[in-house]
Amino acid sequence: MKLLWPWLALFYGYLCETATAPSQIGNLLDPIAPETLYPVLAEVGDQLYTQGCLKPFMSVGGTLLVAMDGTDSFSSEKISCPCCTQQTLKNGQTLYRHTVVTPVIVAPGQSRVVPLPPEFVRVQDGVDKQDCELAAAKRWLTTWGAHYAPRGITVLGDDLYCHQPFCEAVRAQHLDFLFVCKPDSHALLYEWLDDFTRTGEVQTLEKSRWNGKQRLTERYRYLNQVPLRNSDDALMVNWCEVTILNAKQEVVYRNAWATSHTLDEHNVIDMVAAGRARWKIENENNNVLKNHGYHFEHNFAHGKQHLSNFLATLNLLAFLAHTALEWLDEAYRAVRHAAPSRRTFFEQFRTLLQFMPFDNWQHLMRFMLYGENLIPRKT
Template sequence: MSYPTVTAAALTAPLTFAGIVEQLRDTFRAFPDCRKPGNNTRYTLEDTGLSAFSVFFMQCASFLEYQRRMVENQERSNAQTLFGVHAIPCDNQIRHLLDSVPPSAVAPAYRYLFNGLQQNGYLDKWRVHDYGYLLALDGTQHFSSSHIHCEQCLTKTHHNGTVTYSHQVLTPILTAPDKPQVIPLPPEFISRQDGQTKQDCEINAAKRWLAQWGADYIPLGITFLGDDLYCHQPFCQAVLDAGAQFIFNCKPTSHTTLYEELEGLEKIGAIRTHLVQRRMGKHSVTDTYRFATQMPLRDGDDALRVNWFSLTSVRDDGKCLYHKDFATSHPITTGKVVDLVKAGRCRWKIENENNNTLKTKGYHFEHNFGHGQQHLANLLAALVLLAYLVHTVIDLMDERFRTLLQKMGSRERLFDDINTLTTFLCFKSWTALLDFMLVGLERRHQADEIEQWVVK
């Protein structure tokens, strides 16, 4: 299968941190303003949005507080020089001004960043032969409370009558085998929809995402990945109708008709098998790939036909190391089953490399930075996700940042050092900050060199 490529003539100017900040300014400037005409508008929406974003980008809840002190002492701050914030609102003002902004208002920033990566060739290595881009779907919770709630909250009533309020979000990513990074895509929030009395759910959010964003990504060639929740005919058919393909986990407990058919094939030896032997330390491991074609996804004459395959890895001492079943719309042969499993297994990265990173690696995704009464909780979560995407973008495009990240070992540790520096020194630009750190690591900085990067 062939997919469209970008010619050299179509390439845009290289992505830069300054260019990203300018695009964010344009995006935040278009936020709806809850203030009535004539009210005090000392703080603009773009300054408010950039201020909130800077907290998540810097992975420091106190970043704005430190920059306000710097303004008092030096009349300038890193909020201004790095993020272009002219006047820093207080935390309560930020929450008030952003509460009425739906998270969908951040969409232009996602489009800008993805288009920049795509058109400048950064995503070429994410394309998987025969399968295009692998787009994984998964939902995760980013807020839970028994007291704080808003109209957007999901609710769960327990046996004792108490209620838990929560916010959840669908967090799509692009992933690829052997790639350490994932590319976050626009989120879709799982929250009560206008005019609906029923609770929202992850699969409905996925359908909305497909309807809203499918036209942006599917023409590039997309294979959707997901757990068993997605491996049901309505969503699989929606993916196919949109022009994409899928590889979904497939469980026997939720696909009785399919596994009854497999049981019949098993009895007559009609399930194809491919064995691979490999070494793992002192042990040998046998990978058993099994597959069958044109299996019914559900009961009935209108059942969608899919291709089923599985991998079971067993060590020579009898211990089962791995087992997973999949269903796909892609053709399957003995020569393709290994690559199909490799692609399908990339789904775990949305949990480990994306959702787990957001919750445990400095992004504080589940922290309540402010809940509000309308959209605040979801908008702030969208800004956290956007900060994570920008980190990934500069990791791909900026060799200085990548070098520092390699030396520090993690983004969390790198930003700890960045926050220490920006608490006391005002840097002329993001590039100047990185140069200062690189020279410092090489232990050859002198007092006169510091003047190149620090605002006096």
């Protein structure tokens, strides 16, 4: 983990700077494209895979689940830079944004997620159609698909991703997909499902479980080989659905997915669990980045070139570094668990680095664990 320390030091050093005016460190970082950091993010994830940390994340078909979603790292009606995309609001004002697709490895039952290299929505000169989340996700597949394909990957996404061009882009990289599939955006597919339901060809499965408060009934339906769209060249996909009813037989949850995995009675329950794990990109990734000490949407500095996107990527790298350290560094894990919250840990970490010199990472961790008897002293 020695590679991570300089980046962590740089990141936290920058957080200690003012975020309200241009600083020298901002001027130095502004020309650096965020892509400079992508190989570092990839390498950390690769090391976690190589050292077996991701074995508990293996899911349907022996694959890793990579959830994709777009989120804002910055938005303002007043501050902008040449890298901002623009959106005209209903009040006529212009909203300036930095949007990024943040792929993360998730798994049912796992509280951690593993960020992968991101892909930013870009300003594209000379192009009539603005860049968007889906186009950024396709670029990510082109850039990183071949890198991750040998491990076995199932891409997760909401209904935005569940359309033929993107599904074909996933399959072209030898990856699988499992996307939310809504009736209002897949009319033909659901017409086929209605027909096959009437003929009894849609397979069903039911189980009950106790959630600690009441007994729930889970009803699964699935069908293989239905067309994703209304065209002669329609991609044939496999469909599954879960409906959860409470003790009063009231529907408390319903969702459906389209997938490239063949479905049967042995894997449909696990497939649904994998599909529902997509929410971890919101809860364990985006929410943590924005509300639990990383301040992902905070304008640390905007710059004139790449600064905002570079700092957002550095933020993702810090989050990944902390995740890796919890797996691989026993002292760090003890320090984190001793802190009341992630935010408290960051405050202690920054304060110590501002006022005290430490010989190395291990020295800092020992001091945070055992206290003042390890204060560095001049000889």
